[in-house]
Amino acid sequence: MRDRGRPGRGAQPPAAQGQGNPRPQHDRWFLNPYNFVRYLGKPAAEGLARLLGRMAPPPHDRYVGLNGRITCQVTAETPVFVADSEDVDPVTTATGEKHFKYRFFRYGGRDAIPATTLRGVVRSVFEAVTNSCFSTLECDGIKRLEYRVSEDPQLTPARVVAIDKKGNGTLELLDCRRRAPANSGCGDGQGVLSAGLIRAYSPKVGRYPGGMQERLPNEARCPDGTRVAALIGSQVVPHRDRDGRPNYRYFEIQRILPPSRRHELEPAPAGCEIRYGYLHRTGPNIERKHDERVFFRWDDNDDPERPAIEGIPEDVIVPFANPVREEYNRHIRGYLERREGREAPAAWPKPSSFVAGGHELRPGSLVYCKVEGGQATCLRPVSLPRLPHDSPREKLLPEHLRPCERPKELCPACRLFGWVRGSPDPSSKKTQVAYAGRLRFSHGRMVSEGGKEPLEEIILAILGEPKPTTTPFYLATSGGQPPYRDKDVLYKEGAYRLRGRKFYYHHAGGLNELEYKAQAANGMNRTICGARDTGTTFEFTIDFHNLSAIELGALLWSLQLDKNCVHRLGLGKPLGLGSVSIAVAGLRLLRLRERYVELSAGGGEEAVAGDALPTVVQDYVSAFTAAMAQTYGRPFDELENVRDLRAMLTRERRGRPLIHYPRPPSDEAKWSDAPLPDGRNYEWFVGNKRRQRRGNHYVLPPAEDDKGLPLITRDGRD
Numbered sequence: 001m002r003d004r005g006r007p008g009r010g011a012q013p014p015a016a017q018g019q020g021n022p023r024p025q026h027d028r029w030f031l032n033p034y035n036f037v038r039y040l041g042k043p044a045a046e047g048l049a050r051l052l053g054r055m056a057p058p059p060h061d062r063y064v065g066l067n068g069r070i071t072c073q074v075t076a077e078t079p080v081f082v083a084d085s086e087d088v089d090p091v092t093t094a095t096g097e098k099h100f101k102y103r104f105f106r107y108g109g110r111d112a113i114p115a116t117t118l119r120g121v122v123r124s125v126f127e128a129v130t131n132s133c134f135s136t137l138e139c140d141g142i143k144r145l146e147y148r149v150s151e152d153p154q155l156t157p158a159r160v161v162a163i164d165k166k167g168n169g170t171l172e173l174l175d176c177r178r179r180a181p182a183n184s185g186c187g188d189g190q191g192v193l194s195a196g197l198i199r200a201y202s203p204k205v206g207r208y209p210g211g212m213q214e215r216l217p218n219e220a221r222c223p224d225g226t227r228v229a230a231l232i233g234s235q236v237v238p239h240r241d242r243d244g245r246p247n248y249r250y251f252e253i254q255r256i257l258p259p260s261r262r263h264e265l266e267p268a269p270a271g272c273e274i275r276y277g278y279l280h281r282t283g284p285n286i287e288r289k290h291d292e293r294v295f296f297r298w299d300d301n302d303d304p305e306r307p308a309i310e311g312i313p314e315d316v317i318v319p320f321a322n323p324v325r326e327e328y329n330r331h332i333r334g335y336l337e338r339r340e341g342r343e344a345p346a347a348w349p350k351p352s353s354f355v356a357g358g359h360e361l362r363p364g365s366l367v368y369c370k371v372e373g374g375q376a377t378c379l380r381p382v383s384l385p386r387l388p389h390d391s392p393r394e395k396l397l398p399e400h401l402r403p404c405e406r407p408k409e410l411c412p413a414c415r416l417f418g419w420v421r422g423s424p425d426p427s428s429k430k431t432q433v434a435y436a437g438r439l440r441f442s443h444g445r446m447v448s449e450g451g452k453e454p455l456e457e458i459i460l461a462i463l464g465e466p467k468p469t470t471t472p473f474y475l476a477t478s479g480g481q482p483p484y485r486d487k488d489v490l491y492k493e494g495a496y497r498l499r500g501r502k503f504y505y506h507h508a509g510g511l512n513e514l515e516y517k518a519q520a521a522n523g524m525n526r527t528i529c530g531a532r533d534t535g536t537t538f539e540f541t542i543d544f545h546n547l548s549a550i551e552l553g554a555l556l557w558s559l560q561l562d563k564n565c566v567h568r569l570g571l572g573k574p575l576g577l578g579s580v581s582i583a584v585a586g587l588r589l590l591r592l593r594e595r596y597v598e599l600s601a602g603g604g605e606e607a608v609a610g611d612a613l614p615t616v617v618q619d620y621v622s623a624f625t626a627a628m629a630q631t632y633g634r635p636f637d638e639l640e641n642v643r644d645l646r647a648m649l650t651r652e653r654r655g656r657p658l659i660h661y662p663r664p665p666s667d668e669a670k671w672s673d674a675p676l677p678d679g680r681n682y683e684w685f686v687g688n689k690r691r692q693r694r695g696n697h698y699v700l701p702p703a704e705d706d707k708g709l710p711l712i713t714r715d716g717r718d
């Protein structure tokens, strides 16, 4: 862990492949902290293979298999930290931020690794190696993930006219591309924005001398109330967008007023006309916002009572169904949920008015809509919105890997470690919603400090949160390849699938303090007190019950892995903490026959120890690996899940670059890859997103081919 060197430079570039990532101009590579362990096809369902597929678990009330206890020794290979409670009171930093500080978990007066942590670590490997279900997959159901559109999705402005008791509703389209509000010669709508723009805010509002300031919209230009009379220029205004793409044009609105004050707009200056519409004011919700939009009325009428549905011509009326309304309301709630738990909003920008108002769709709401087959299929509050992915995440997994649903058809991991039904099954009246599992883990009690004191307080670098919307990392094509060159990678059943199970690389070759330590405590990072250093050992036991030889073998494989591999546990895995090896130090098998026949003779237990232990363990492991080979029709060592686990958990460095989160260079001229103090890591993704529009972005390679990704600047240079 004392490795202060910077081995990032000069690492091997990815293998040259027709289908690989592009080659950058520089040689600054890093390895993303996580990658995925691939899954296998559907298991064969005959012979031994039955035990590696889905089936009913054995009963708990009879002895029908192997019973006994495994004793394991855990050795820290990097510093390890497991928090004693997720719920600690924050301390307040000098700058007034809430900072969380954790202590090591304790049991019986000593540091310990909790049983739940050990169980989780072993289960994750067991699930991956046995091709079991994704038990921890977050299922989206109807609440799909959303993505930010990269190109204008050409939504149409509209107003909700009515919503009936069932939640179905009617929109009137307010599309000035089709019904031009002025004699502008753009009736075909080519290149014209669907709404008019009024300059509502000072240019580049936000950062002023003296700090962030709030500049309220000019009330005279942008009054309250949605219904407006607008004075517009009769010509559309050409405009070039930021990326220099073809011009778009818009109706520039000079001034707007409530219809009752229409007379103040008269007489209209030369070249201008007065038109009626609705002000769609979303507020100063992004830093550089300067415009609000006006949806022109298709009837150019100021009568507040009109239009009634009967009076609206067919070509501007569009129905929407209740699920579309519900999806819109969920979308708005999503804005609120993302804001929850964050620090108080900055002075600027302000939350959108539709969020602040806790908005739900109702008659009179102004929206943008997507129209397909004469129906509105999606409603949004803004023209460049987040849109829902086509499919929920679980649909991007083959059926045999989705979380187990039926108690008589449990995967190997659920049968061994236990199962709880994730979602209520409305079609079944049966009440079984859980199976207890056949393993009992003890806490891992510390048995040796490895001659070292616990580490003093460490302020950890900021830990990232899972971002499954980073689709070039999380998804593979339907054929299982990384989505090289795909401009849009979406959660879409049939087109893409989940990469696999997320694992964190072992930081072979030591940790770098510059990477995992932060300079100062703040609201984003955390302090850990008393991490245990390398060489610390813990001991835990697993009591097992009614196991088959194959199951015991799979469990033993999942504990020991290969000689050259480690497990990852506790806090700070992406930063390199928490690498441990697990060794099977003892095995006791209960000989039940003997137990009942001769109660006096040692209780019928057989302790396997000494020279015999490795052989016995290997026999069970071989039973498992042979069953895997039979089930999947290939040698165990050739299976993708096994290869990927080994690639990610190996102690071998194999010339790999430094492991850290994607980030831009700290000095663009020199391509230096020092950590950034101010959390600008996300700029790597901004740059990569730009590249994606051109089809030369970087995607995460498969774990076994992963030689790293290059630094990218915010504007996409490499």
Ligand SMILES: [Zn+2]
Residues within 6 Å of the ligand: 132, 133, 134, 135, 403, 404, 410, 411, 412, 413, 414, 415
């Ligand atoms: Zn399962």
